[in-house]
Amino acid sequence: MPEVSVPLLPVQPQKSQKIDLTQEYPCPCRRRGHLTQIALTEAFGCSRCQQIFVVEDSGYVLEQLSTNYPYKRAWRWNGHQWMIANAGLGESYLPVAMGVILVMLSIGLPLALSSPSNSNVVLWAVVLLLLALLPALMILLAYRR
Missing domain, CATH: 2.20.25 (N-terminal domain of TfIIb)
Known part of the structure; x- marks a missing residue:
């Protein structure tokens, strides 16, 4: 059976080109x-x-x-x-927000679980939830048009 050659698609250049004022x-x-x-x-x-x-x-x-x-x-x-x-940092809100949530959970969960009473666990859970919503609100405000 003869080999069939498949034409390769041209690779898009990633290098920036000079902007021509006469082009659209x-x-x-x-x-x-x-x-x-x-x-x-x-x-x-x-x-x-x-x-x-x-x-x-x-x-x-x-x-x-x-x-x-x-x-x-x-x-x-x-x-x-x-x-x-x-x-820069302005374009990377998602990784920053995920990092903030990860730090809050790694600090907040041990504090919430180490408290002896159940009412403190609920209080800590509410505080962590509210703090986790803050980065989400920042992302929403940053990316809205």
């Missing part, structure tokens, strides 16, 4: 809009969300101009999609 790009806000250049500027406007984005870092970073977030949102173009440029 998809909106990085994921609202299905398209970015087009604003005349006589190094900025783009979105056709859907009406946000303005400026080109920074010698043409490799697209930064959102007006934002309600406490940190600037920025993306790099890899040729196919936008990749978050400044992924």
Whole structure:
């Protein structure tokens, strides 16, 4: 039986590419809009969300101009999609929240189980539950639009 060669799909480059001001790009806000250049500027406007984005870092970073977030949102173009440029603590709420919950449980559970009366166990359980909801509330507020 002859061998059948299957064409391999091209691998998407992960290296960021320089942003061309004359091209049209998809909106990085994921609202299905398209970015087009604003005349006589190094900025783009979105056709859907009406946000303005400026080109920074010698043409490799697209930064959102007006934002309600406490940190600037920025993306790099890899040729196919936008990749978050400044992924720091602001972009990693979930691991931080899980770490906080793990620390609370590792400290709170031994304290709750070591108390002799049943009423203290219930009190500790309520306190731990309320403290566990705090990181969940932080994540909810951080990721809402």
